[in-house]
Amino acid sequence: MSLNLDSKKVVVAQVSETLGSAQTVVVAEYAGVTVESLTAIRREARKANVYLHVIKNTLARKAVEGTKFAPLAEKMTGQLIYGVSEDPVAAAKIINEFAKANDKVKIVAGMYNEKLLDTAGVKQLASIPSRDELLAQVMGVMQQIPASFVRLVAAIKDKKEQEAA
Known part of the structure; x- marks a missing residue:
């Protein structure tokens, strides 16, 4: 279902607000993942206070414009799920565990402490207690x-x- 302009602005504003207090953002491809798997990972994310959503990439790129997460925009292509957390490692842990449990999930990139992380960097961040x-x-x-x-x-x-x- 397509969003109208006002709905898109609301989504961008909500994501921008979430990013304002975030320390970490992790992006992963999830093509081919079942609805049950997505529901389970969303449940785990809520428990860990991780904002985990599927957002249109164009809206996500607009949301990160002018934020410390702007360098992630170039990685926002494909069928992506976004994990955002105030806790430095929570989003990385949730998405890393999701990727371990489901071979169709591929970590694309992440950002922490204003540094762009590749897949290995996100996994290393996830290993921190x-x-x-x-x-x-x-x-x-x-x-x-x-x-x-x-x-x-x-x-x-x-x-x-x-x-x-």
Whole structure:
């Protein structure tokens, strides 16, 4: 279904607004992917706060004009799905997992930190632990430190008691 001019302007404005707060954009070809697969990846994207949509490339190019994601415009050809996230790695992780699960999905490009990324760059970005994963790791380490400290103090106490006896 074709969009009228007003609808196109609304889509461009919505995408531009989303890009305004985004840190990462990832673009992937999805030709031949089933509706069920797309529905599943969209569900996962929503959980991870990733804006994941199929947008006409001409509208996507207009939306990135004048933004830090403008260099992506040259990569916007073909049947594409766009992943946009405020989290630096979320969009890359979602689309990378989608590509691993479905051989018809091909990562085209991405942008993070004002740098254009190729397929390998997007995969490398996806391999970085997310903020939540890093916080969980730090909390795990912090929980181990007090336990280790208590065992150390108990061992010193036991040693001193043995020396005194």
